[in-house]
Amino acid sequence: MLKLDPVKAGFFNGVLSVKNETLKAVMLLNIAGLLWAGNMILGQYLSDFLGPWSIVSTRLVIGGSIFMLLLMQTGELKKIKHITNWWTFIALAVTGVIGFQSLLYYGLRLTTATNAGLLNSLTPLLTAFMAAAFLKEKLNYHHWVAAMVTIFGLVFILGEGDLTNLLQLNFNAGDLLILAAMVSWVIYSLIAKKAMIGMSPLLLTALGVLLSLVVVIPLGIYEAKAIQTPNLTANAFWALMFISTGPTVLSLLFWNKGMKVIGPSRASLFLNTVPVYIIIINTVFLGVMPHQYQIVGMVLIFAGSFYAGLKVHKPRISD
Numbered sequence: 638m639l640k641l642d643p644v645k646a647g648f649f650n651g652v653l654s655v656k657n658e659t660l661k662a663v664m665l666l667n668i669a670g671l672l673w674a675g676n677m678i679l680g681q682y683l684s685d686f687l688g689p690w691s692i693v694s695t696r697l698v699i700g701g702s703i704f705m706l707l708l709m710q711t712g713e714l715k716k717i718k719h720i721t722n723w724w725t726f727i728a729l730a731v732t733g734v735i736g737f738q739s740l741l742y743y744g745l746r747l748t749t750a751t752n753a754g755l756l757n758s759l760t761p762l763l764t765a766f767m768a769a770a771f772l773k774e775k776l777n778y779h780h781w782v783a784a785m786v787t788i789f790g791l792v793f794i795l796g797e798g799d800l801t802n803l804l805q806l807n808f809n810a811g812d813l814l815i816l817a818a819m820v821s822w823v824i825y826s827l828i829a830k831k832a833m834i835g836m837s838p839l840l841l842t843a844l845g846v847l848l849s850l851v852v853v854i855p856l857g858i859y860e861a862k863a864i865q866t867p868n869l870t871a872n873a874f875w876a877l878m879f880i881s882t883g884p885t886v887l888s889l890l891f892w893n894k895g896m897k898v899i900g901p902s903r904a905s906l907f908l909n910t911v912p913v914y915i916i917i918i919n920t921v922f923l924g925v926m927p928h929q930y931q932i933v934g935m936v937l938i939f940a941g942s943f944y945a946g947l948k949v950h951k952p953r954i955s956d
Contacts, residue, residue, distance in 0.1 A: 659899060666904055668891055670907055672891075673757075674754060674910075674915045674918060675884065676884035677753045678923075680742055682876055684746045686868050687873070688865035689739055690857045696884075701846050704843035704886065707843065713837060717840075726844045726845060732822070733821070734846055735852055738818075740821060745815075758912055759791060761909070762787050762941060763819060764823050790936070793937065796930075798930025
């Protein structure tokens with residue numbers, strides 16, 4: 638019987654283990670993208686029934702309750718007393734929960750879910766450039782080529798394919814808010830990657846959500862009383878329940894687990910699945926077809942993002 642050298646056997650087992658972990662991360666990131674696509678579509682739908690802060694506060698109260706149960710069940714709740722870097726978690730709450738979600742829902746009141754999904758695809762390139770600025774990661778000429786292609790796609794979407802809008806800087810305010818939301822998310826991802834060293838994705842994600850409740854609950858109550866009174870129908874209620882569980886709990890948890898395995902730059906490429914899922918859902922279930930300028934912008938942004946990801950990342954045994 639042929640026996641494999643122990644060193645070689647250990648090497649191959651290690652490679653298989655890493656590949657399995659990477660495959661699991663890819664699946665989790667894709668599911669997160671699908672749930673976020675649903676969040677953008679339903680977030681726009683809910684704008685007729687609830688204000689942005691009402692949506693954010695409701696989903697975070699429900700999501701926070703689920704996270705508390707998960708922390709208690711897994712024993713992670715006991716680890717909170719050992720945390721010393723609370724400013725890191727406050728930063729995560731401000732950028733990834735409060736900032737990102739409020740900007741997203743305000744933006745969805747003024748632009749389409751498809752546009753929001755397409756602008757979301759700029760995140761990989763934003764991640765690379767912000768990682769270079771704040772984490773001192775090196776950029777090469779592939780990043781700059783990708784940036785030029787992606788910027789053409791961005792400008793095409795912001796100008797709705799009309800050169801006059803571009804020359805007059807006549808952009809949709811909703812698109813600009815979505816862009817700001819993406820910047821907030823990139824900052825969250827970069828902070829989370831460092832914070833997850835020696836900490837579980839569950840604890841990190843849960844604390845970000847729970848800390849944000851201090852801000853979003855008062856704002857939600859004020860908005861409901863003074864600005865836009867909630868008017869929930871049965872469909873709106875179930876839409877709110879979906880975004881309070883799937884995109885709030887599962888997406889954040891799956892994203893952080895996947896990002897811990899393959900890193901923020903590579904994980905951010907999977908945000909390109911969000912507009913694809915949005916277009917599929919809109920076309921198949923809602924009968925809404927994308928505009929020509931959205932298709933052109935999508936092709937350019939996808940091309941730039943994937944070019945950067947494929948050229949910059951060289952596979953290693955550790956991947």
